[in-house]
Amino acid sequence: MPVAERTPQTLYDKVFQAHIVDEKLDGTILLYIDRHLVHEVTSPQAFEGLEVAGRKVRRPDCTLATTDHNVPTTSRKSLKDIASFIQEDDSRTQCVTLEENVKKFGITYFGLSDKRQGIVHVIGPEQGFTLPGTTVVCGDSHTSTHGAFGALAFGIGTSEVEHVLATQCLITKRSKNMRIQVDGELAPGVSSKDVILHAIGKIGTAGGTGAVIEFCGSVIRSLSMEARMSICNMSIEAGARAGMVAPDEITFEYLKGRPLAPKYGSEEWNRAVAYWESLKSDPDAKYDIDVFIDAKDIIPTVTWGTSPEDVVPITGSVPDPETFPTEAKKVAGRRMLEYMGLTPGTPMEDIVVDKVFIGSCTNSRIEDLRAAAQVVKGRKVAPNIKRAMIVPGSGLVKEQAEREGLDKVFTDAGFEWREAGCSMCLGMNPDILSPKERCASTSNRNFEGRQGAQGRTHLMSPVMAAAAAIVGKLADVRKLAQFQGSPHIEAAVAPEPTSGKAHADERIETDDTEKEHLTDQPEDSSPQVNTSILRGGAAGLPKFTILRGIAAPMEKPNIDTDAIIPKQFLKTIKRTGLGSALFYEMRYLENGQENPDFVLNKEPYRKAKIIVCTGANFGCGSSREHAPWALNDFGVKSVIAPSFADIFFNNSFKNGMLPIPIRNKDDLEKVHAEAVAGREIEIDLPNQLIKDQDGNTLCAFEVEEFRKHCLVNGLDDIGLTMQLEDKIAEFEKKMSRETPWLDGTGYLKRKGMGGKLAVKAAPLPKTNRGDVKTEPLEW
Numbered sequence: 034m035p036v037a038e039r040t041p042q043t044l045y046d047k048v049f050q051a052h053i054v055d056e057k058l059d060g061t062i063l064l065y066i067d068r069h070l071v072h073e074v075t076s077p078q079a080f081e082g083l084e085v086a087g088r089k090v091r092r093p094d095c096t097l098a099t100t101d102h103n104v105p106t107t108s109r110k111s112l113k114d115i116a117s118f119i120q121e122d123d124s125r126t127q128c129v130t131l132e133e134n135v136k137k138f139g140i141t142y143f144g145l146s147d148k149r150q151g152i153v154h155v156i157g158p159e160q161g162f163t164l165p166g167t168t169v170v171c172g173d174s175h176t177s178t179h180g181a182f183g184a185l186a187f188g189i190g191t192s193e194v195e196h197v198l199a200t201q202c203l204i205t206k207r208s209k210n211m212r213i214q215v216d217g218e219l220a221p222g223v224s225s226k227d228v229i230l231h232a233i234g235k236i237g238t239a240g241g242t243g244a245v246i247e248f249c250g251s252v253i254r255s256l257s258m259e260a261r262m263s264i265c266n267m268s269i270e271a272g273a274r275a276g277m278v279a280p281d282e283i284t285f286e287y288l289k290g291r292p293l294a295p296k297y298g299s300e301e302w303n304r305a306v307a308y309w310e311s312l313k314s315d316p317d318a319k320y321d322i323d324v325f326i327d328a329k330d331i332i333p334t335v336t337w338g339t340s341p342e343d344v345v346p347i348t349g350s351v352p353d354p355e356t357f358p359t360e361a362k363k364v365a366g367r368r369m370l371e372y373m374g375l376t377p378g379t380p381m382e383d384i385v386v387d388k389v390f391i392g393s394c395t396n397s398r399i400e401d402l403r404a405a406a407q408v409v410k411g412r413k414v415a416p417n418i419k420r421a422m423i424v425p426g427s428g429l430v431k432e433q434a435e436r437e438g439l440d441k442v443f444t445d446a447g448f449e450w451r452e453a454g455c456s457m458c459l460g461m462n463p464d465i466l467s468p469k470e471r472c473a474s475t476s477n478r479n480f481e482g483r484q485g486a487q488g489r490t491h492l493m494s495p496v497m498a499a500a501a502a503i504v505g506k507l508a509d510v511r512k513l514a515q516f517q518g519s520p521h522i523e524a525a526v527a528p529e530p531t532s533g534k535a536h537a538d539e540r541i542e543t544d545d546t547e548k549e550h551l552t553d554q555p556e557d558s559s560p561q562v563n564t565s566i567l568r569g570g571a572a573g574l575p576k577f578t579i580l581r582g583i584a585a586p587m588e589k590p591n592i593d594t595d596a597i598i599p600k601q602f603l604k605t606i607k608r609t610g611l612g613s614a615l616f617y618e619m620r621y622l623e624n625g626q627e628n629p630d631f632v633l634n635k636e637p638y639r640k641a642k643i644i645v646c647t648g649a650n651f652g653c654g655s656s657r658e659h660a661p662w663a664l665n666d667f668g669v670k671s672v673i674a675p676s677f678a679d680i681f682f683n684n685s686f687k688n689g690m691l692p693i694p695i696r697n698k699d700d701l702e703k704v705h706a707e708a709v710a711g712r713e714i715e716i717d718l719p720n721q722l723i724k725d726q727d728g729n730t731l732c733a734f735e736v737e738e739f740r741k742h743c744l745v746n747g748l749d750d751i752g753l754t755m756q757l758e759d760k761i762a763e764f765e766k767k768m769s770r771e772t773p774w775l776d777g778t779g780y781l782k783r784k785g786m787g788g789k790l791a792v793k794a795a796p797l798p799k800t801n802r803g804d805v806k807t808e809p810l811e812w
C-alpha cells in the first residue's frame with residue numbers, strides 16, 4: 034500500500050486526493066471537477082473562448098446554469114421572456130447571452146419562469162446537485178457554500194470556467210489544512226452567521242489565505258445544513274480557498290429525496306452513504322493552522338467598517354482607530370469611519386438604519402426566513418425604515434415560505450416580499466442603496482459601494498436584521514424575542530413537490546421607483562472596445578519575460594476586487610475595455626472628475642505597468658476576473674504585494690500577468706521606495722529578480738515552475754490539459770466504477786421533473802468523452 038494512503042488524512046485531503054487526474058513534480062495538479070455551476074456574470078467570455086477555439090462542453094450532464102445576479106426581483110407575473118423582462122440593457126444582454134449559450138452548448142438551465150431558478154449557491158444544494166465528497170466549482174467566490182456538504186467547493190475565474198467547460202478539470206495545487214473548532218452551545222439569539230462573523234473577526238480576512246478550512250466541534254455538529262452553508266459561504270471572507278464540514282446524519286437527512294441525489298433507500302444511496310461516512314478526517318490528521326472558539330464568547334455580532342473582519346458585538350460601540358496597533362491600520366480605520374459616517378464611541382445600538390435586506394447566498398434559505406419571521410411576527414417595521422426587503426434565495430424557497438405563511442408575516446409587518454435573486458447583496462439589478470444610506474444586511478460583504486455607490490452596509494444574521502427593521506436602529510435581537518435555543522439548529526426538510534401555484538406579489542415597487550434607483554448607479558464610462566479576446570482558444574497568451582516600467586505605490590491592506598472594478602462594470606460580456614473603470618470609486622470624484630489625490634491620476638503613475646502594494650491580501654473578495662482584466666487593460670501587468678487572495682492570484686496568471694508575493698518586509702520596502710520615487714523597475718521573470726532602473730537587484734522572488742513556464746512561453750493551459758485526454762478519460766472510467774451516482778445525464782434526460790426547463794436544452798450532444806449514456810442511472 035503506498036505510504037500516502039497510510040498517512041492520516043483530513044476531510045480535505047481525502048476529497049482532494051480522490052480527484053487527482055495528474056500530478057507534476059512541482060506540485061501542480063490536474064483536478065477532476067464533478068459539479069460545475071454557471072451564472073450569467075462570469076460565463077459569457079468563457080463560452081466565447083470555447084466557441085472561438087471550436088471546443089465543446091465536456092460534461093453538460095455535470096453542469097447546471099441559472100441566472101441570478103442581474104435579475105429584477107419584482108413580480109414575474111407578466112414575464113414573457115427574459116429579453117422583454119429586464120429593462121437595463123447590459124443586464125439584459127448578459128442574461129440573454131447565457132440563454133443563447135446554454136442552448137448552443139446543451140446545458141441544463143433554470144430560467145426566470147422556472148421555480149427552481151435562484152441564487153446559484155442556493156439551487157445547487159436544493160437540487161441535490163451538490164453532494165458530499167464531490168469537487169464543485171463556479172465562477173463565483175461563494176462557491177465555498179457547498180463545502181457544508183463535505184464537498185471541496187471553490188470559486189474560480191472566467192478563464193477557469195472555460196477550462197472546466199472544456200476539460201472538466203482544473204489546474205491547481207494543494208492548499209493548507211486549517212481547522213476552526215467551535216465547541217460548546219450557542220446562546221439563544223446567536224446563530225451560525227454570528228459564528229462566522231466572530232471567527233473572521235478573530236482571524237482576519239486574510240486569516241485563511243492558502244488554506245481550506247474545516248469547521249468542526251460540537252456547535253458545528255449541531256447545526257442544520259442551512260446554518261452550515263452560511264458558515265462555509267463566508268469562508269471566502271476569511272480569505273480561505275474553501276470551507277468544509279464533514280458529512281453526517283444531518284447531511285444525509287437533508288439529501289433524502291432531493292431530485293439529483295441518489296434515490297433514498299436504493300443500493301446506490303447506501304453505497305454513497307458508506308462512502309460519504311468514510312470522508313471524515315482521521316482522528317490523528319494534522320492541520321497546519323488550528324483555531325479554537327468557545328461558543329460562549331459569541332454574541333450577536335455586527336460589522337462597523339468596510340471589511341468583514343471589522344466586527345463588534347451588538348453590545349459594543351464603534352471603535353476608535355487611534356487605538357489601532359499600526360499606523361496603516363489607523364489610516365484605514367479613519368477612512369472606514371468617514372465612509373460609514375460613524376463616530377468612535379457611539380454605541381452600536383444607537384446607529385439608525387435606512388434599509389433592511391434579508392437575502393443573499395449567505396442567508397436566504399427557508400430556515401433564515403423562518404428565523405426572521407419569528408422576530409417579525411405581530412410587529413411593524415419602524416417608520417424610519419425606507420425599505421425592508423425579503424428576497425428568498427430561490428423560487429422553491431419562496432414557494433415553501435408561502436406555504437408556511439411567512440410571506441404574510443413579513444408583508445403584514447411592512448416588508449417587501451420579492452422574487453429570487455442576488456438582489457441588494459451587490460445590486461447588479463435595480464435593488465441598490467442610495468448614497469449614504471445605511472443598510473442592515475444579511476449578506477456577506479460590506480465593501481465600499483457594494484450595495485450601491487456610497488452605500489453603508491452592516492452585516493448581521495437574519496434575526497438581527499429583522500430586529501433592526503423593527504427597532505429602526507441596529508438592535509440586539511435578544512431584547513426582542515424569546516428564543517428557545519439557537520435560531521438555526523432545526524434540521525431542514527427536503528422540499529415538497531413543486532406543484533404549488535406561485536404567489537403573485539401585489540406589493541412590489543413600480544417600475545418608476547426602480548428606475549429612480551437605477552440612476553443612483555455611476556455611468557459606465559468604460560468604452561467597450563472591439564470583441565477581440567485576450568486569451569483562450571488557439572490564440573494563446575502574450576509572452577511574459579522581462580517587464581520594465583513605472584510602478585505605482587499603494588499602501589492599503591485588503592484591496593478587494595469590488596474596489597478594483599465595481600459591480601456596474603461586471604455587466605460586460607467582453608474581457609476588454611475596463612481600463613478606464615479601474616479603481617473607479619477611488620479614481621473619480623462624485624462629479625466624475627479625476628480625484629487628483631489618487632496615485633494613478635498622478636504623473637508618472639498614469640503609465641504604471643506595475644503596482645507595488647505594501648498592504649496584504651491584495652485582490653480579496655469576489656472571483657471577478659474583471660479585476661485582472663481591468664488592470665491589464667489599464668496597462669498594469671504585474672502586482673507586487675505581501676500576499677494575495679487565491680482567486681485573484683490564479684486569475685492574473687490566466688491573463689498573462691504576474692502577481693508577485695514578497696513577504697520579506699525589507700525587500701518589499703526597497704521596491705516600494707523605487708515606486709514612491711517614480712523610478713522604473715524591472716521584473717526579470719526567467720531569473721526571478723526585481724531590479725532598479727540601473728539594473729541593480731532589489732530582491733529575488735518565487736514563482737511556481739508550471740506557472741512560470743506558461744507565462745514565459747505564452748501557453749494556453751486549456752490546450753495543455755486537452756493533451757492529457759487519455760488520463761482524463763481513464764480517470765472518468767474509474768469514477769464511474771467507484772462513485773457511479775455522480776454520472777448520468779441529470780436533468781438533460783429528466784424533463785418534467787419538478788417543472789419544465791425554461792429554455793429547452795439542445796438535443797443531447799456528443800460530449801468530448803463520447804456519447805452520454807442513453808439510460809440515465811437512478812439519481
Ligand SMILES: CC(C)[C@H](C(=O)O)[C@@H](O)C(=O)O
Pocket residue numbers: 074075102172173174175188459603654655656657658
Ligand atoms: C459576480 C461574481 C464574480 C461575484 C463573486 O465572485 O463573488 C459576486 O457573486 C459577488 O458576490 O461579488
Ligand code: SF4
Pocket residue numbers: 102152173175393394395454455458459476477
Ligand atoms: S455573494 Fe451576493 S452577489 Fe455573490 S453570489 Fe452570493 S448573493 Fe449573489
